[in-house]
Amino acid sequence: MRGRDVVVLERNEAIGMETSARNSEVIHAGIYYPTGSHKAALCVEGKHRLYAYCAEHGVSTRRCGKLIVASDDAQIDGLRAIRAQGLANGAGELAWLDAKSAGELEPNVRCVAAVYSETTGIIDSHAYMLALQGDLEAHRGTVATHTTVRALNVAGNTLRVCTDDLELLADHVVNAAGLEAPGIARQAGCDVHAFYARGRYYTYTGTSPFNRLVYPVPEPGGLGVHVTLDLGGGARFGPDVEWIDDIDYGFDESALPRFAEAIRGYYPDLDDRRLQPGYTGIRPKISGPGEPAADFRIDGPEQHGIAGLVHLLGIESPGLTASLAIGERVAEALAC
Numbered sequence: 001m002r003g004r005d006v007v008v009l010e011r012n013e014a015i016g017m018e019t020s021a022r023n024s025e026v027i028h029a030g031i032y033y034p035t036g037s038h039k040a041a042l043c044v045e046g047k048h049r050l051y052a053y054c055a056e057h058g059v060s061t062r063r064c065g066k067l068i069v070a071s072d073d074a075q076i077d078g079l080r081a082i083r084a085q086g087l088a089n090g091a092g093e094l095a096w097l098d099a100k101s102a103g104e105l106e107p108n109v110r111c112v113a114a115v116y117s118e119t120t121g122i123i124d125s126h127a128y129m130l131a132l133q134g135d136l137e138a139h140r141g142t143v144a145t146h147t148t149v150r151a152l153n154v155a156g157n158t159l160r161v162c163t164d165d166l167e168l169l170a171d172h173v174v175n176a177a178g179l180e181a182p183g184i185a186r187q188a189g190c191d192v193h194a195f196y197a198r199g200r201y202y203t204y205t206g207t208s209p210f211n212r213l214v215y216p217v218p219e220p221g222g223l224g225v226h227v228t229l230d231l232g233g234g235a236r237f238g239p240d241v242e243w244i245d246d247i248d249y250g251f252d253e254s255a256l257p258r259f260a261e262a263i264r265g266y267y268p269d270l271d272d273r274r275l276q277p278g279y280t281g282i283r284p285k286i287s288g289p290g291e292p293a294a295d296f297r298i299d300g301p302e303q304h305g306i307a308g309l310v311h312l313l314g315i316e317s318p319g320l321t322a323s324l325a326i327g328e329r330v331a332e333a334l335a336c
Helices: 038-057 073-089 099-105 125-138 178-187 253-264 319-333
Strands: 007-009 066-070 094-098 113-117 121-123 142-144 149-155 158-163 167-170 173-175 195-204 213-216 226-229 235-238 242-244 275-285 297-299 309-313
Touching (some): 038 073, 038 121, 038 125, 073 113, 149 178, 178 275, 178 309, 195 253, 235 253, 235 275
Parallel strands (some): 007 142, 173 309
Antiparallel strands (some): 066 113, 213 226, 297 309
């Protein structure tokens, strides 16, 4: 939209078949992330941009709100810290609810306290991605599917992208390869490593017992097994956290008892026979097990000294919410 000739190289048969689609489809408020981090600032900015973009382009969203719940007194201090973090980030109103007030909003939730985020919502992520593709193509950009990037070479001021069939010379390259982004970045001399945290989602058969999203206090590596809603009114639970060595979207049902136990922490009446295997997603992490969660990395010429090149690294949650704000930062880094 700023006058560049753009081609998007996509290895799959269509856009958005991996991280962009295999997630909770939540528009996050910007609550959990360290104040001043890319994750905090870009989530809050991206949330406003995303709601506005979707309204303009006819993409379905719903500001259903979210409860973050403490299941016992030992989690109260953690919940208070989460609320304070969200307020410091400008994440919007975050009401503190006692058990009675939380139960009035969501009668099936068991908790001792909760924080209510009004600006959290859900999105049709597939329709959103198609709208982005439509904008790209309306401005004479191209998506080249079935095109796998094999190498990124830097020679002087020349950026050379190699696929199975082509060698492309570009003035600008944006490495937005998700799970594969660290590997591509290393080819250009970037010091970064990939870690993979797989999460399962179970769909819930029958009428959803909730009208809002319900999240536990976060766990190491993720936000905990939570309930999200789809725009049709259905519910799904997930994701859990399983560190894996390679990209593998397989669904292992052996964790179902542990999964159900986590859900019963806030939904004791769960009938686990209603949980059906849904899908898995993999978080494209750049920090490993036991390490503090890494911030988004938007590594442009200012960071690595290579003109025209931007790496997007560790774009896990809240990457979907932050996506339009991230795009703006990429354009700024390339002086587009």
